[in-house]
Amino acid sequence: MDVFERFEEIGIIPVVVLEDAKDALPLGKALMEGGLPAAEVTFRTAAAEESIRILAKEYPDMLVGAGTVLTPEQADRAVAAGAKFVVSPGLDKKLVKHCLKNNIPVCPGTQTASEMMAALKLGLTKVKFFPAENAGGLKMIKAIGAALTALRFMPTGGISENNVREYLADPKIFCCGGSWMVKGDMIRAGNFDEIKEKVAAAAAIVKEQRAK
Numbered sequence: 647m648d649v650f651e652r653f654e655e656i657g658i659i660p661v662v663v664l665e666d667a668k669d670a671l672p673l674g675k676a677l678m679e680g681g682l683p684a685a686e687v688t689f690r691t692a693a694a695e696e697s698i699r700i701l702a703k704e705y706p707d708m709l710v711g712a713g714t715v716l717t718p719e720q721a722d723r724a725v726a727a728g729a730k731f732v733v734s735p736g737l738d739k740k741l742v743k744h745c746l747k748n749n750i751p752v753c754p755g756t757q758t759a760s761e762m763m764a765a766l767k768l769g770l771t772k773v774k775f776f777p778a779e780n781a782g783g784l785k786m787i788k789a790i791g792a793a794l795t796a797l798r799f800m801p802t803g804g805i806s807e808n809n810v811r812e813y814l815a816d817p818k819i820f821c822c823g824g825s826w827m828v829k830g831d832m833i834r835a836g837n838f839d840e841i842k843e844k845v846a847a848a849a850a851i852v853k854e855q856r857a858k
């Protein structure tokens with residue numbers, strides 16, 4: 647199964663900001679036990695690389711990747727740490743080409759038809775739609791997706807337990823990204839039981855949706 651098939655199987659990819667790599671292990675445990683065995687660890691903090699290393703080593707079955715990747719050099723560092731995929735906020739051709747050349751699964755952020763066309767031209771069929779709710783949400787994906795039929799989307803930004811069902815129900819969507827079940831304040835406070843509960847609730851939504 648390729649990485650994007652696993653994205654689709656898991657359904658919701660938790661987007662995580664880790665300030666301290668010591669939180670990686672308990673977070674990984676909460677994600678695994680809660681039923682979303684995936685993490686997009688954003689390269690926004692100094693702890694990101696080490697956190698990916700810890701998660702990849704301790705949880706080899708987890709789909710661990712790097713988010714907020716802006717440069718080829720960051721993509722290489724993430725992969726060296728054990729990242730199995732790279733996500734970026736926007737479409738940077740140099741970054742995408744570098745990832746494709748090095749067989750690094752990459753999912754760049756897009757928002758406009760032009761950016762999506764550029765992604766298609768680079769050979770991609772799966773893109774992130776970011777920031778999803780601010781950029782027009784599912785309505786926008788449906789409108790642009792009707793023209794760009796080869797593309798499928800991972801909406802991220804503003805997704806929550808309140809709107810994720812509608813996104814998951816649309817065949818244009820291969821998975822959703824979001825941080826609502828792994829918010830920074832819960833991580834900082836060490837509330838890993840609460841995180842596990844929210845992860846389990848999110849996993850239950852995916853299961854319910856897939857059963858339809």
Ligand code: 3PG
Nearest residue numbers: 661802803804805824825
């Ligand atoms: C982010 O930028 O952190 C991700 O897009 C997640 O967005 P969210 O916090 O709205 O889920």
